[in-house]
Amino acid sequence: MKGQIAALCALFTVGMATPGWTADIAAGEATAKAVCAACHGANGISVADTIPNLAGQKEKYLIAQLKAFRAETRKNAMMNAIAEQVDEADIANVAAFFSSLPGAAQSAEKSKPLDNLVSTRMGFPADFATGFTHYTTINFEGRKQVRKYYANKAAVAAARDGKQMPDGSVLLVEVFKAKLDGAGKPVTGADGFYVADGLAAYTAMEKQPGWGADFPEILRNGDWHYAVFKADKSRRPGVNQATCLACHKPLVDDSYVFSLKALQEVARK
Ligand code: HEC
Ligand code: HEC
Incomplete structure (x- = not known):
């Protein structure tokens, strides 16, 4: 109960600090770790040279890019397919999460891809x-x-x-x-x-x-x-x-x- 009240107070405080729309960073983190991390890294430092880092990026820029991918005014087959499946709230939440993270210390820094996505069960077909x-x-x-x-x-x-x-x-x-x-x-x-x-x-x-x-x-x-x-x-x-x-x-x-x-x-x- 005490914890719930504290959590509610925290919510209201955040709400008051930024009037209007309040992003849910914890929800953004959950989506980021399950999905976006596969390419952008759980810490927002990407897994490959061909994929941009998101850590420390400006929140409004991230939101604008995700909306552009969703509308396909910015074209990239992978990001178009992903952005199509997220709503306004998801976009605001993941953008708030990634922008809250510290950026990469060096441009060469890379995250490891997620184990579940790297482990394929497919073997070369014997026939x-x-x-x-x-x-x-x-x-x-x-x-x-x-x-x-x-x-x-x-x-x-x-x-x-x-x-x-x-x-x-x-x-x-x-x-x-x-x-x-x-x-x-x-x-x-x-x-x-x-x-x-x-x-x-x-x-x-x-x-x-x-x-x-x-x-x-x-x-x-x-x-x-x-x-x-x-x-x-x-x-x-x-x-x-x-x-x-x-x-x-x-x-x-x-x-x-x-x-x-x-x-x-x-x-x-
Ligand atoms: C399969 C790999 C993959 C996954 C998963 C993925 N992305 Fe991306 N993302 C990319 C690639 C590749 C680009 C670069 C696209 C381009 O060249 O335009 C990109 C670009 C972006 C950009 C634009 C960055 C910039 O600097 O302009 C944003 C924002 C973004 N992704 C957010 C997300 C979010 C949020 C998720 C999770 C919901 C996600 N991505 C999941 C591969 C991925
Ligand atoms: C940029 C988008 C893109 C990515 C990323 C991609 N594919 Fe495809 N894939 C295609 C397209 C388009 C075709 C149809 C013809 C072609 O270009 O080969 C295709 C065809 C295939 C086919 C033949 C069956 C079919 O769907 O027509 C296989 C098998 C395949 N891809 C495997 C893979 C594997 C494995 C990976 C990841 C390592 C991968 N693809 C990544 C776009 C993609």
Whole structure:
């Protein structure tokens, strides 16, 4: 009881200090630690050079950016998908939390990604050589790569029937370096695709019962986990699934699969 009264008094005091809207820093901290921390760090110091720090940033700036991501006037596939799922109160709360933190002492400082998002349950599919269907190929001009997309039997059957991908579905992408000409441009073969010159990696996703419970709701893609494998099929360690999950998240109606149409076309042939 005493504690409750003290808490109430504290609330009123904060309310009086800043008239009008009062952000709830504790609620902001909870969202930040479960979701934003995966990329921006629990202390607001980000986990990668490609992700901005939020610690000590101006509160109004953070609010404005989150609203811009939500309205998609500022474009970033991951942040657009995340901001779409937070309301005005969430935005005010996380902004208050991150702006209350001390900024990084050095620009090279980095946080560790969250364990639950780095630990994937997916292993390289043992039946890749025999059980998968190649359904599309895409040239990546900027990255000088050509990628080949494959699906296992469960995924092909669901695509043929226009159903959501069931448990046991696996999609796997072979990422090849493109062969380059004397000017460093990819060489295109007779089929219109870049000529492959060595396997760089595999990117992959697999759905199994209960796997999605490892992730917070804002990032969760049903029961999918993601993984990257090296050319020797061993798992590339430390891959932050938060990035995969955030980008694929808006595709809930397509089983989180971008290339679903191409897969359906091949499955129905
Ligand atoms: C999957 C990784 C990921 C997660 C999770 C994530 N962010 Fe981000 N965030 C990014 C990236 C990447 C950028 C840089 C976007 C760009 O280049 O425009 C960014 C940018 C931002 C910015 C703009 C910063 C600036 O300096 O302009 C804000 C604010 C922000 N995020 C807030 C959040 C909040 C709040 C959460 C949690 C609700 C969150 N983010 C979760 C990856 C993430
Ligand atoms: C910036 C957004 C973005 C991020 C981040 C991202 N993906 Fe994707 N992913 C795509 C798009 C778009 C496609 C469709 C074709 C393509 O570009 O390869 C795709 C396709 C795929 C596919 C083939 C099935 C499908 O959905 O079409 C797999 C497997 C895949 N991604 C795995 C991953 C993994 C693993 C990660 C994280 C390491 C990841 N993706 C991160 C956007 C993203």
